[in-house]
Amino acid sequence: MPMLKLASHSLHYQLEGPPAAPALLLSNSLGTTLDMWKPQLAALSQRYRVLRYDVRGHGASTASAECRLADLAGDALSLLDALDIERAHFCGISMGGLTGLWLGAYAPERLQCLVVSNSAAKIGESEAWRQRAAQVRAEGMAELASSAHLRWFSADFCAKAPDTVEQARAWLASASPDGYAACCEALADADLRADLPRIATPTLLIAGSYDPVTTAAEAERMAAAMPKARLALLPASHLSNLEAPLAFEQALLEFLDAS
Template identity: 50%
Template sequence: MPVVRLADGDLNYLLEGPAGAPVLVLSNSLGTDLHMWDAQIPAFTQHFQVLRYDTRGHGASLVSEGPYSIEQNGRDVLALLDALDIAKAHFCGLSMGGLIGQWLGINAPERIQRLVLCNTAAKIGSDEVWNPRIEMVLRDGQAAMRALRDASIARWFTAEFAEAHGDKVEPIVGMLAQTSPEGYAANCAAVRDADYREQIARISAPTLIVCGTADVVTTPEHGRFMQQQIAGAQLVEFHAAHLSNVEAGDAFTQALLDFLKA
């Protein structure tokens, strides 16, 4: 896969779709990689040049020394756009990717056309949630990642979906088991420390907020708070847990296309 050389390592990316079409950037969740969007690619590439990448610490991208910050991850996106000579793009991020999208919307509004914030919040979790997880992962390494893989099924998917669609669930949770423990822990710290509750009202891009009705990590209440803060923001809910792009599938894809093409 192609890479962009950053100051401290390589950022892995894929650019697909018709040259000259508007660019849509897809940003992965904590513990996954750019393949979490595979189901969306056939439909999205009919209308957009789709740029997806592995966030620092994930997939085939660099694993630099942590902790990371969402600002650092956001600046990686800007470096990627600069390297590919993309002045402005639509941006869609899920969970951690949604935090990156918020940072970009607040701090680099001139680069963002339309913004989609999926299964995310202006503030995700607390020190009490994140610090023990960081400690466990740094202590137990890949064994901890395998344990998190099993625990994540219940957080990422509803029970009925996980039971009925193992073929869709297994590749996604497999990404978590393969994620670098150091990269994962460094990004846990980035998510822990991000708090945009006082800043998201500065987002001016047209914004769509996507929620899962069964998401216990970033709840519909979190989504409604963001909608109230961001002028003109739209909100859509799907019967899904945390990874609504996988669980809601075609309905998710169509809702994003309707918004991005409006």
């Protein structure tokens, strides 16, 4: 199992695809793992050198006691450095998308292009994130995992794809409570709204028309604020690459291939 050891934690990653192909770094959402990208992996790895990783405290990556958004972005940069990747296409969902926005604002020289899916420059309310962090530290992940599908998928999808819903719940249930809480606290403090106008990296914003967490309206506001951003709206809720996998794959590949 490939692991990158850092000062406070270790990152589990997977690298697939032709060695000489352009690099594509994929960053998972809060509460999931690098396996969330499996629906797109076969198509992506034919054309790109795909680097997936478990965000700290998720999957097989170990947790740190605390972190900020800059630390999450630093993990992505550390992976690129360790694998001698100077520049990469980047795609992230939710927290992963916010990580990508930080890179676009503060490390644009490392990006070929940027895809920000089901995300926002400020996700949710700070106090709600701090309350969730306190909850999982006190009670663990089980209760939160039991209701995750209500935030992540539409009701119709939950009825049609129970196996996918259960897999997503399992990802969340397996997360480190301390690691998950630290990421919640990073989201509580993260606010890149003032940085959007200076993100000049070509950017695709993907939004789900049914997403109650990071709404299509928020994506539209980001697109209006960013100089080189365009918007794709998919018939999905918050984890759009799982709920609308083919539409997500098509939108992603069309943008990457043109970048």
